[in-house]
Amino acid sequence: MAPALCANCNTERALIKRPKNHAKLCKACFIKVFEEEVHHTIISSRLFHRGEKVAIGASGGKDSTVLASVLKILNERYDYGLELVLLSIDEGIKGYRDDSLETVKRNAVQYDMPLKVVGYDELYGWTMDQVVATIGKKGNCTYCGVFRRQALDRGSKMLGIKHVVTGHNADDIAETVLMNLLRGDLARLSRSTSIVTGDSRSEVKRSKPLKYSYEKEIVLYAHHKKLDYFSTECIYSPEAFRGSARSLIKQLERVRATAILDIVRSGEDMARLVPRDTSSSCSCKEQKNAAPIALAEDDVGGCGSQNGRTPGNEMAAMDKQLRDNEVHEKFEIDVAKVISEGKKTGPEKQQWGLPTRNGNSATGAVGGQVLGNCERCGYMSSQATCQACTLLDGLNKNRAQIQI
Amino acid sequence: MGSESAATIPITVDFSGGLEMLFDNQRRYLISLPVTDESGKAANIAFLIEHLCKHYMKDPRADLFVLDGHIRPGILVLINDADWELEGEEAYEIKSKDNILFVSTLHGG
Numbered sequence: 001m002a003p004a005l006c007a008n009c010n011t012e013r014a015l016i017k018r019p020k021n022h023a024k025l026c027k028a029c030f031i032k033v034f035e036e037e038v039h040h041t042i043i044s045s046r047l048f049h050r051g052e053k054v055a056i057g058a059s060g061g062k063d064s065t066v067l068a069s070v071l072k073i074l075n076e077r078y079d080y081g082l083e084l085v086l087l088s089i090d091e092g093i094k095g096y097r098d099d100s101l102e103t104v105k106r107n108a109v110q111y112d113m114p115l116k117v118v119g120y121d122e123l124y125g126w127t128m129d130q131v132v133a134t135i136g137k138k139g140n141c142t143y144c145g146v147f148r149r150q151a152l153d154r155g156s157k158m159l160g161i162k163h164v165v166t167g168h169n170a171d172d173i174a175e176t177v178l179m180n181l182l183r184g185d186l187a188r189l190s191r192s193t194s195i196v197t198g199d200s201r202s203e204v205k206r207s208k209p210l211k212y213s214y215e216k217e218i219v220l221y222a223h224h225k226k227l228d229y230f231s232t233e234c235i236y237s238p239e240a241f242r243g244s245a246r247s248l249i250k251q252l253e254r255v256r257a258t259a260i261l262d263i264v265r266s267g268e269d270m271a272r273l274v275p276r277d278t279s280s281s282c283s284c285k286e287q288k289n290a291a292p293i294a295l296a297e298d299d300v301g302g303c304g305s306q307n308g309r310t311p312g313n314e315m316a317a318m319d320k321q322l323r324d325n326e327v328h329e330k331f332e333i334d335v336a337k338v339i340s341e342g343k344k345t346g347p348e349k350q351q352w353g354l355p356t357r358n359g360n361s362a363t364g365a366v367g368g369q370v371l372g373n374c375e376r377c378g379y380m381s382s383q384a385t386c387q388a389c390t391l392l393d394g395l396n397k398n399r400a401q402i403q404i
Numbered sequence: 405m406g407s408e409s410a411a412t413i414p415i416t417v418d419f420s421g422g423l424e425m426l427f428d429n430q431r432r433y434l435i436s437l438p439v440t441d442e443s444g445k446a447a448n449i450a451f452l453i454e455h456l457c458k459h460y461m462k463d464p465r466a467d468l469f470v471l472d473g474h475i476r477p478g479i480l481v482l483i484n485d486a487d488w489e490l491e492g493e494e495a496y497e498i499k500s501k502d503n504i505l506f507v508s509t510l511h512g513g
Contacts, residue, residue, distance in 0.1 A: 004490055015486040024490060062421070062509075171509075219421060219480060219509045220487075231422040231511040246510070250478035 008033070015224075019214045019257035027224050034221050038209055039074050045195050047207050048163070050081040055156045055164045056113075058086040060103030063167030065229040066218045067210055071165070072111050085159060086111075089151045090119040091144055092127020096235050103230035110228065118155035120147055124392055132236055134398045140236050143395075146387045150379055153204040161204075168208040171215035171253075174260045175245045177267030182245075190271035193264065203380070214260060216253070412436035413447065416503045417456065422511030423479065426469055428462040435460075437498060449481065450494035452504065469506075478510045 004014040004024045012026030018033075025033065042048060056071065058064045068086060075082045088104045091097050101117065108115035121127045124147055132140050156164050173193060180189035191197060198205040210218065222229055252259040373379065374386035381387070417433045424431045441451045453475060457466055469476060474494070481488040482505040483496055498504075 003486075013486070014490060015482075017487045017489045027485075061511075215509045216480060219507055223420075223482070223505075223507060224485075231420070231508070233422065233425075233511055247477070250476075250510070254477040 019216055020261055035070055038070050041212055042209055048080055053083045053161045055085045055087040055161045057152050057164055057166040058088050058104050060100035060230040062222050062229045065227050066222050067167040068111050084113050086113050086115040087155045088117045089148055090117050092120045092129055100230040106228055116159055118151055123151055137236050143391055150388050156204050163205045165207050165209055167210055169210045169213050169215045169218055170260050170264050171249055174263040175249050177263050178245050186274045190274045193267040193271045411439045413500045418505040421508035423506050423508045426463040427460055446497045449496045480507045
């Protein structure tokens with residue numbers, strides 16, 4: 001095969017085939033285009049304002065490393081006037097976070113940004129190692145996810161910063177869209193697609209400047225720019241991507257690469273169709289406030305700093321749930337048939353009205369919820385006690401038992 | 405052809421993005437790849453992948469690298485720094501001193 005030339009400059013050899021439009025680009029043009037597209041996202045969504053202090057949620061992984069690198073470049077190139085700070089969360093997992101924190105420390109030097117590390121132990125009195133020692137490996141991702149969510153907010157509050165950016169990419173968003181769609185959770189679907197979460201009511205605003213960037217391009221950007229990042233699997237949730245929505249997304253990409261952005265855009269379009277009182281919460285309330293504690297299946301789980309990376313096997317769990325639904329449906333049809341004998345349209349209607357398991361609670365809850373503060377820690381919460389405090393309660397009871 | 409010791413091509417294979425964990429935590433391998441596969445066809449990427457699984461994989465979790473006989477979706481393959489999609493993917497015939505990089509996008513940070 002004769003080497004293809006870059007479609008942009010027509011001089012250099014093409015090294016990248018872009019998943020979003022199949023354009024063949026050389027290294028330099030790809031890097032430029034990648035950065036310019038993030039710039040476009042930032043400008044068109046008016047993410048920042050001059051003089052703003054922004055914390056970059058940094059895990060040492062590819063996404064946050066690329067985010068830090070690109071933001072530094074754009075901040076200088078386009079004179080955003082931002083004050084950028086790296087904010088890292090130490091979950092307290094020996095042998096996992098220790099190494100990645102070393103990467104973040106190197107990044108801080110490389111990008112000349114101050115670094116703040118906030119530990120679960122100082123925030124909650126528990127490291128993840130201790131949590132796992134108490135509750136076992138099952139379900140620990142839930143704790144980690146809930147704790148991390150607050151940790152970023154609390155960490156930025158400590159720094160006096162009101163805006164945290166995270167490295168969530170298009171693949172992450174597409175995965176969340178799919179999961180929420182399959183769950184029928186419209187409220188969360190709507191929130192998960194918005195580029196900014198948190199409004200004047202919440203103290204810390206969150207945004208995702210890499211929302212439209214393919215994970216593939218993020219990895220290629222890191223590779224071609226020789227960025228220093230750390231990749232590993234969480235020792236408590238190895239191979240979280242096996243049998244997950246993640247692997248479905250990757251298979252779709254293999255068949256048709258544009259599928260990922262298509263799903264993100266479809267998610268946004270569907271979010272617009274969500275009834276007003278539900279969708280209005282999309283840009284103003286964080287996931288954690290919207291629904292009563294949704295445990296393992298909530299999209300707070302996962303490894304690294306990416307909450308889009310859900311714990312494995314949820315597809316299997318979903319499959320089971322759908323099968324259960326079918327079983328229930330069968331029962332219902334039988335009943336319906338008896339009732340609506342002679343009326344042909346009856347059973348069908350009954351069928352459709354039925355299996356909205358999570359949907360009910362989610363949409364119902366959003367409408368009737370009032371955002372308040374956790375009576376324990378003061379963190380914003382729609383419940384009397386926030387998720388983290390509720391989980392901590394359980395943990396502390398266990399610790400008391402163990403000590404006795 | 406015909407000679408006892410099959411001819412080989414020297415190449416470099418790199419693993420990153422977490423894949424090195426499946427290959428004894430070693431990021432770079434200098435490999436002498438047989439010039440042809442068992443059926444006498446010139447060695448291509450598909451053959452290399454098979455070869456790596458057979459001789460270099462140090463982990464029972466082969467499905468984290470190969471799924472249904474093909475490279476697992478989400479793993480990028482770069483041939484001399486170029487996306488393998490530009491080079492013919494599995495059918496690319498390997499040349500002496502080629503550098504093949506496998507990088508996973510699947511692992512978190």
